[in-house]
Structure formats: C-alpha cells, structure tokens
Amino acid sequence: MRRINMESQIEEPKKYENILIEKYESVVGIAKLNRPNSLNALSAALMKELLDALNRFEADENIRCIIVTGGEKIFSAGADIKEMMKMSSIDALKAGNLDYFDQIQKVSKPIIAAISGYCLGGGLELAMACDILIAGENARFGQPEINIGVMPGAGGTQRLTRAVGKYKAMDLILTGRQISSKEAFEIGLLSRIVPDESVMIEAKRVALEIAAKSPLASGVAKDCVTKAFEMTLKDGLEFERKNFYLLLGSEDKEEGMKAFAEKRKAVFKGK
Numbered sequence: 001m002r003r004i005n006m007e008s009q010i011e012e013p014k015k016y017e018n019i020l021i022e023k024y025e026s027v028v029g030i031a032k033l034n035r036p037n038s039l040n041a042l043s044a045a046l047m048k049e050l051l052d053a054l055n056r057f058e059a060d061e062n063i064r065c066i067i068v069t070g071g072e073k074i075f076s077a078g079a080d081i082k083e084m085m086k087m088s089s090i091d092a093l094k095a096g097n098l099d100y101f102d103q104i105q106k107v108s109k110p111i112i113a114a115i116s117g118y119c120l121g122g123g124l125e126l127a128m129a130c131d132i133l134i135a136g137e138n139a140r141f142g143q144p145e146i147n148i149g150v151m152p153g154a155g156g157t158q159r160l161t162r163a164v165g166k167y168k169a170m171d172l173i174l175t176g177r178q179i180s181s182k183e184a185f186e187i188g189l190l191s192r193i194v195p196d197e198s199v200m201i202e203a204k205r206v207a208l209e210i211a212a213k214s215p216l217a218s219g220v221a222k223d224c225v226t227k228a229f230e231m232t233l234k235d236g237l238e239f240e241r242k243n244f245y246l247l248l249g250s251e252d253k254e255e256g257m258k259a260f261a262e263k264r265k266a267v268f269k270g271k
C-alpha cells in the first residue's frame, strides 16, 4: 500500500518503520534514522530499510545528493546491543547485517552525514561510510565497542584508521573514549563543524551546492576518492586519469566549459 509522508507531502513508495524519508527541493534525498527510544541503535531492520531507501534515491534520476541524519538530538549510539546480545557468531555470520555498511558505500551519489549528538560505534561507522561529515559543535564521537567486550565490526578499524592514522585510531578503539567535535575535526574525521542548530541547514545547503554540479562528474569523483583508499598511488592515478578522459566525452563537460566561456551559470543534465 502507498502512503503519504506528511512531513514533506511527497508520496513514499514504501512503508518504513525505523527511518523517515523526505525529498528536499526535488534533488536531495533525506533519510532520517528514527528509533529515538534506543538512541537510533542500528538494528538489522533499520539498516535494511536504510539501504533500501538509499538505493531508491540512487535509482531516482532527480536526486543528485543524499543526506543521512539521525535528527536534532542524536545521530546513532551504534549497533543494537540488545539485538546482538542474543546472537551467536554463526547467527551473525549468516545474517550478514554488517554487510549493509559496505553496500551503503557502493551508492554512487554523494552522501552527507548530518550529525548531532552521539555518533558512536556503528553510528560512527555509518557516518564514515558516507562522503561528507557535517557535525554540530556538541556532537560526540567514539568507538566504544571495547567497553562491551568486542571491537568495531562495521569498518571502524579500517575506515577510521585510514581517516585519522594508526595512532589516533588505536587510541580511540583501544580506550573506547569519546571525543568532541573539535577533536574529531582536528584529527581529520569531520568535514565541517557548525552550531548545533545549523546542522541540517548546512547539510541541505551543501547538498544543493553539490546537486547543482554535473552528477556524472560528482559520481565519478566520489568513486575515484573512495578508490584512493583501496589502490596503490600508481593505480589510483591511472584510474583518475582514465575517468577524467571519460568525462571529457560528456554533454555536461560541453555545457560546463561553454558556460565558463560565456560567463554564465552552467546547467548540467547528467549526460
């Protein structure tokens, strides 16, 4: 059954129980984690819905940028501990719930994480699977899994280490301590810090800015930057160069360069 999302008055093709979705200015897709009673703990059901929503935004030609947020008070306190308590190793392996984080990274459109409040454990790992991290000045970050007898399992040991380096990552992962937005920004974990009340305003502003660029160029640029963490420098430079040549064949390149010469704003069609 189709239902109407009252918040944005757009038709929601699918009923979600753990997230809310919305479109902004027709070109930005917003997915909001919505389990306030458990601090947006990332249950398997929530992650499944989130991936479904992101894939729908991916398939929607009008959407050019995506925002993932937890709302004004909390991003996420991590994987659902109460759900994991009941799981054996084999149950977890078979369920494959942590694979969702990698699937999210495969979305080709740029994803902004708009972060307020706690961004811990799997919450931080979710944010790190996004592309631009915008946080409020009072947000809190950490990989506290060590405090409950485990360790990060959704990319924390890998993405955090690549983002901040071995020694900062070891500090956070082995002590489980929380850090402020200021410290997170200083170690390279955040793109921007803004006043708490401006997190969504800034995320939407940046999303619209990205949405006005060529979606071909932004998708390829995202792919190249992501691959920088997976390839040797030599292979990465070759990958970048070939993708640059590829973009030279696009209509968006014709339009962008013509608009520059004619001193007007380019209108990109993603062709």
Ligand code: CAA
Pocket: 037, 038, 039, 041, 042, 077, 078, 079, 080, 081, 082, 083, 098, 118, 120, 121, 122, 123, 125, 144, 145, 148, 151, 152, 153, 154, 156
């Ligand atoms: N999973 C399930 N429920 C959670 C949760 C989580 N990660 N975090 C909070 N909740 C629940 C609490 O159990 C509580 O529920 P009840 O009201 O039913 O008791 C509710 O959310 C509110 O939480 P608190 O009362 O604890 O709120 P607080 O303000 O006192 O503390 C907090 C906030 C510091 C974030 C604290 O909740 C906390 O430490 N949460 C756990 C953080 C954590 O360890 N995250 C890592 C999870 S493991 C992981 O993510 C593995 C991975 O890499 C994939």
